Amino acid sequence: MRATGVVVEYNPFHNGHYYHLQESRNITQADCIIAVMSGNFLQRGEPALLSKWKRTKMALLGGADLVIELPYAYATSHAPRFAFGSIFLLQAAGADSFCFGSESGNVSVFHETLDLANSQDQDYQANVSEYMSQGFSYPSAAAKAYGQLNIPLTLDLSKPNNILGYEYIRASRELGSAIKPFTIKRKNADYHDVVLGKGDIASATAIREAVFSHDIEKAASYMPAFTFDLVKEEKQNKGALMNWERFYPLLRYQLLSSSPCELNRFYEVEEGLENRMIEAMKESESFQSFMTRLKTKRYTWTRLQRACLHVLNKIQKDDMHRILDAPPAYLRILGMTETGREYLGSVKKSLELPLVTTVSKHDFEGLKMEAKTSLVYAQGASLNRLDAEKEEYNTPPVMVK
Amino acid sequence: MRATGVVVEYNPFHNGHYYHLQESRNITQADCIIAVMSGNFLQRGEPALLSKWKRTKMALLGGADLVIELPYAYATSHAPRFAFGSIFLLQAAGADSFCFGSESGNVSVFHETLDLANSQDQDYQANVSEYMSQGFSYPSAAAKAYGQLNIPLTLDLSKPNNILGYEYIRASRELGSAIKPFTIKRKNADYHDVVLGKGDIASATAIREAVFSHDIEKAASYMPAFTFDLVKEEKQNKGALMNWERFYPLLRYQLLSSSPCELNRFYEVEEGLENRMIEAMKESESFQSFMTRLKTKRYTWTRLQRACLHVLNKIQKDDMHRILDAPPAYLRILGMTETGREYLGSVKKSLELPLVTTVSKHDFEGLKMEAKTSLVYAQGASLNRLDAEKEEYNTPPVMVK
Numbered sequence: 001m002r003a004t005g006v007v008v009e010y011n012p013f014h015n016g017h018y019y020h021l022q023e024s025r026n027i028t029q030a031d032c033i034i035a036v037m038s039g040n041f042l043q044r045g046e047p048a049l050l051s052k053w054k055r056t057k058m059a060l061l062g063g064a065d066l067v068i069e070l071p072y073a074y075a076t077s078h079a080p081r082f083a084f085g086s087i088f089l090l091q092a093a094g095a096d097s098f099c100f101g102s103e104s105g106n107v108s109v110f111h112e113t114l115d116l117a118n119s120q121d122q123d124y125q126a127n128v129s130e131y132m133s134q135g136f137s138y139p140s141a142a143a144k145a146y147g148q149l150n151i152p153l154t155l156d157l158s159k160p161n162n163i164l165g166y167e168y169i170r171a172s173r174e175l176g177s178a179i180k181p182f183t184i185k186r187k188n189a190d191y192h193d194v195v196l197g198k199g200d201i202a203s204a205t206a207i208r209e210a211v212f213s214h215d216i217e218k219a220a221s222y223m224p225a226f227t228f229d230l231v232k233e234e235k236q237n238k239g240a241l242m243n244w245e246r247f248y249p250l251l252r253y254q255l256l257s258s259s260p261c262e263l264n265r266f267y268e269v270e271e272g273l274e275n276r277m278i279e280a281m282k283e284s285e286s287f288q289s290f291m292t293r294l295k296t297k298r299y300t301w302t303r304l305q306r307a308c309l310h311v312l313n314k315i316q317k318d319d320m321h322r323i324l325d326a327p328p329a330y331l332r333i334l335g336m337t338e339t340g341r342e343y344l345g346s347v348k349k350s351l352e353l354p355l356v357t358t359v360s361k362h363d364f365e366g367l368k369m370e371a372k373t374s375l376v377y378a379q380g381a382s383l384n385r386l387d388a389e390k391e392e393y394n395t396p397p398v399m400v401k
Numbered sequence: 402m403r404a405t406g407v408v409v410e411y412n413p414f415h416n417g418h419y420y421h422l423q424e425s426r427n428i429t430q431a432d433c434i435i436a437v438m439s440g441n442f443l444q445r446g447e448p449a450l451l452s453k454w455k456r457t458k459m460a461l462l463g464g465a466d467l468v469i470e471l472p473y474a475y476a477t478s479h480a481p482r483f484a485f486g487s488i489f490l491l492q493a494a495g496a497d498s499f500c501f502g503s504e505s506g507n508v509s510v511f512h513e514t515l516d517l518a519n520s521q522d523q524d525y526q527a528n529v530s531e532y533m534s535q536g537f538s539y540p541s542a543a544a545k546a547y548g549q550l551n552i553p554l555t556l557d558l559s560k561p562n563n564i565l566g567y568e569y570i571r572a573s574r575e576l577g578s579a580i581k582p583f584t585i586k587r588k589n590a591d592y593h594d595v596v597l598g599k600g601d602i603a604s605a606t607a608i609r610e611a612v613f614s615h616d617i618e619k620a621a622s623y624m625p626a627f628t629f630d631l632v633k634e635e636k637q638n639k640g641a642l643m644n645w646e647r648f649y650p651l652l653r654y655q656l657l658s659s660s661p662c663e664l665n666r667f668y669e670v671e672e673g674l675e676n677r678m679i680e681a682m683k684e685s686e687s688f689q690s691f692m693t694r695l696k697t698k699r700y701t702w703t704r705l706q707r708a709c710l711h712v713l714n715k716i717q718k719d720d721m722h723r724i725l726d727a728p729p730a731y732l733r734i735l736g737m738t739e740t741g742r743e744y745l746g747s748v749k750k751s752l753e754l755p756l757v758t759t760v761s762k763h764d765f766e767g768l769k770m771e772a773k774t775s776l777v778y779a780q781g782a783s784l785n786r787l788d789a790e791k792e793e794y795n796t797p798p799v800m801v802k
């Protein structure tokens with residue numbers, strides 16, 4: 001069986017994602033689509049709107065055949081590491097190719113850009129350092145440094161999906177992987193759009209906005225019916241839609257009951273950020289106002305949100321480094337279709353990583369971190385139950401026909 | 402000016418307390434009543450129903466002239482340490498006497514009992530150890546050991562106010578203090594009563610029960626009008642009445658995001674209690690059910706609640722020991738009447754401890770612990786403000802004419 005891979009968050013699953021899955025199957029002629037998906041916390045340093053189990057169901061209903069969890073350590077990291085973890089897992093799962101959405105839509109442009117950048121890597125690194133010493137955040141410095149290289153501007157690396165695609169290809173080269181990259185041009189919506197546009201495609205950001213508003217029906221035409229129904233059901237199920245505001249009371253409690261020294265032990269809390277966090281928390285009644293106070297030129301909003309995530313989840317530097325010292329050690333299956341099951345059966349013997357379907361039977365450090373963060377996520381979901389542990393440790397993969 | 406001292410929690414202030422203050426003034430002929438009062442967390446390991454500021458106001462309206470804070474480290478300790486801190490502060494504030502409510506009502510009985518117990522101290526200590534090795538909790542072992550001594554049963558030390566009185570007198574002897582003890586027989590209500598009785602006196606426990614119920618008016622006849630109005634106002638001010646349930650989400654978050662080893666660093670978390678806490682938390686949707694699961698013969702309910710309090714407030718063993726290594730280092734004034742102010746003026750020069758009226762101007766470790774716990778308390782009070790810090794650091798003493 002031929003398998004292609006996609007890297008997704010589905011926060012939530014919408015028409016653009018549906019189109020991406022269909023097109024991936026068409027252009028790769030794959031029998032099976034493997035989706036590497038973030039768990040409960042996402043790359044922009046945010047809790048997912050819906051739990052990984054709900055999002056896995058969406059993925060399977062939407063056209064994926066197998067959903068593999070991208071571990072927390074990778075799912076909440078900057079683009080290079082996020083991409084490395086994702087491509088590593090797709091390769092480990094036996095995908096022949098992977099297929100990402102991009103603003104560009106032309107895979108050879110990615111290759112050429114990467115070749116050129118590699119040949120000028122020394123200049124590039126020097127430029128990045130120079131801009132960072134001037135106080136620019138890493139992404140800004142990288143973009144500026146890149147702009148100074150002698151590379152024709154065929155690939156616009158200010159676009160978020162182009163950046164990720166670039167990192168996917170770089171990771172697959174680094175891994176010496178035979179996995180073949182494809183890209184599909186994204187339709188209409190810009191990643192950062194905050195308003196719903198015409199047509200049936202909108203950004204996940206704009207869709208989330210609509211979903212949280214008084215009129216959730218506004219979002220209906222931008223999602224497949226099965227997604228919309230699931231989201232609506234969760235919203236009616238009082239307070240089950242997650243965002244940072246729900247976790248702010250816990251974050252604030254953590255900040256106000258910890259010393260700067262304790263906070264500094266958490267991953268990505270550096271250079272006195274602990275003191276800024278404590279100060280910003282004092283006057284802030286919402287996560288939004290807290291973040292606004294915390295923001296400086298030095299760090300991007302995303303980078304700061306990630307640091308907050310690690311404080312919330314109490315992820316210490318040591319723990320994170322230990323996990324990141326080696327590539328992911330297992331393939332955790334969150335769900336599959338009948339086709340996904342067949343595919344797994346066909347490759348099982350040749351896989352180099354163990355398959356994890358029930359967490360309670362395994363002892364990987366990455367899974368412990370996953371469980372720890374999932375319990376925190378569950379507390380935001382509802383203060384009146386803790387079936388979360390059972391859910392995390394004993395839920396069998398979601399099955400969809 | 403002549404001053405007498407009382408040791409109080411006022412959770413909340415009721416007619417029994419009002420009577421105690423009046424009688425204390427009568428029998429001691431004091432010009433000024435100094436109340437040493439616990440802050441936001443109490444001896445039974447519980448958050449106070451109302452903040453220390455509201456309870457200070459009650460105390461002053463009810464007849465006290467000066468309210469001094471009993472630091473967290475003492476306020477949440479077992480009877481001997483609670484009593485030591487309280488009597489030490491009363492002595493430091495220049496009180497000539499102190500006056501406690503008791504079931505006995507006869508101060509000479511306390512003295513005699515103490516003399517007899519001292520003379521048989523070796524037997525007593527041996528008995529306590531023996532009972533504890535049999536698995537009894539410390540208070541049970543102490544009561545049983547005491548029962549085995551050759552002491553006529555004139556003082557019933559199974560009664561909570563008798564125990565405290567006994568410890569007050571013992572502390573004052575230990576301190577070699579000239580401060581003279583008086584006691585007043587408590588009227589009607591038993592400390593542990595859970596139902597409102599006839600007459601106008603009920604236990605604070607029964608009053609709290611009524612206050613939390615649908616019909617707060619049931620409690621009205623057991624409190625002075627100024628107390629009742631304050632409590633009612635706070636209850637209407639959505640959710641400002643505190644109990645453990647309000648803090649359970651935070652405690653649970655702390656338990657689920659901490660390792661057993663981290664929990665074991667907190668004060669009074671010992672002998673594997675950390676593991677029991679984590680297990681009990683998993684299935685418990687309320688603090689009540691959590692505690693029921695946590696309870697064993699080895700520990701009293703109160704002792705376990707205190708351990709929970711230290712986990713909630715993140716009070717580490719080291720921090721606590723450092724503070725308890727020396728007696729309280731300051732006198733923190735929470736409030737005063739005109740008489741209290743005059744009294745302070747008259748003794749100011751002879752006081753050996755510094756007076757603290759505004760916390761922000763001082764740097765004592767005990768005050769830092771106080772602030773830390775007050776911020777946690779404030780978070781339970783309302784998730785939508787953090788004026789708590791200002792309140793803790795900058796509130797001047799409450800003044801009542």
